[in-house]
Amino acid sequence: MSADQPFKSQFLQTMQERGYIHQITHPVELDEAAGKGPIAAYIGFDATASSLHVGHMIQIMMLRRLQQAGHKPIVLMGGGTTKVGDPTFKDTQRPLLTDEQIKANIDSMKVSFARFLTFGDGPTDAVMVDNADWLDKLGYVQFLRDYGVHFTINRMLTFDSVKLRLEREQPMTFLEFNYMLMQATDFLELERTHGCVLQMGGSDQWGNIINGVELIRRVDQKPSFGLTTPLLSTASGQKMGKTVGGAVWLNADMRSPYDYWQFWRNTEDADVGRFMKLFTDLSMEDIARYEAMQGADINEAKKVLANEATRMLHGEEAAHAAAEAARVAFEVGSVSGDMPTFEIPAADLEAGVVLAALATDAGLAASRGEARRLAQGGGLRVNDAAEADANRTITSADLVDGVVKLAAGKKKIVLVKPV
């Protein structure tokens, strides 16, 4: 049963031609179900941060495609599982989040989801649920009797999430071991309360998803499905989603639309087509045209990608402003008010500020030493002129059109503005 044969349902067709599919549990049956009428599907999200980031985009876009195809997306927030603390990255025992923090994070993330999904009460409207609502109520003994009985240790040990860890002789706590059970009960719960028949996620979630499918089959004797996406990396093998300056958050107050636009603008040549399919609503025909572009022309395609992606998240106006700011900065070599700005008291500037300190405060370097090294390497520029001496003083005499333009490298630009 290969996924190579063409799908009949619009949803799976789209998913396949746009490159979202890595594995499906029962492709033919799922295709049938999706072809018959609206189905409900869900994806789970952690509530550890106050914003989603670019790494979540593929999941968000899947829910969007689902809704576009006339189905019902369910956003599952891990309010319950977050309370336990995701043990996967446990190097330092991170401080556990309080209920209030989790609640705030969920609210904050919802803003981003709302840009991509239509929430409401209709049959194909998206809904958001929180697994704390049912996980919190589970009693230990009840949990073991109701669900634990359906899982054998023998089988659990065969899952990659467990097996790999044991093979590397790394410790795995009982808590982590139980994680897959919790996720399986999430699926069962949503199947019962929302008629959810499909769970989607990254390829690393395959094992967890399978468990949910199994649990539903055993407990409720109903079919359900799982679908995973390929692991996203850039054409040159880098992890997707990293840039100069850390995580690319979706919330505008954590990462400016200008930065978001830049993130997409800096896509590698070989990724443009793939990313357009995954992260924009452009038609396959349009994308094919952009993909055909060669050499420097492909930069036009990258701008389109950046425009489309930014428009969906931040709106037409912000996308426009970001594109314009980029044009002014890179093609004209001037400045624009939409670039990141750092405000400094006018009196301080009047008195003079050491460049190294200013660059550090403005976020271009992590420390003065780093700013010095940056300057020595020729990477620090003041008003577009390389400045090797980080000890020089910046004063109001350096103002050009009311701002001092500082740049670290070619892409990190900050306008220092006296207030």
Place this chain on the structure above:
RNA sequence: GGGGGAAUGUCCCGAGUGGCAAAGGGGGGGGACUGUAAAUCCCCUGGCGUACGCCUUCGCAGGUUCGAGUCCUGCUUCCCCCA
């Protein structure tokens, strides 16, 4: 419970005869070349200071020593073997 091993630059891996701000990678930053791409090459990568320099780092706490990542003692955590 008994025995054996391990924790290193607060991103990761990882060398380290008592003189160590500590090899080498990866990752990251910058420069060159280009097209705000990739590949390649070069430089940088603990903090502060203009600077001879000062300060803080090798799981934690003590000790020996002119001097400790390195030796000793105790503790913590983890791994392996035996029970």
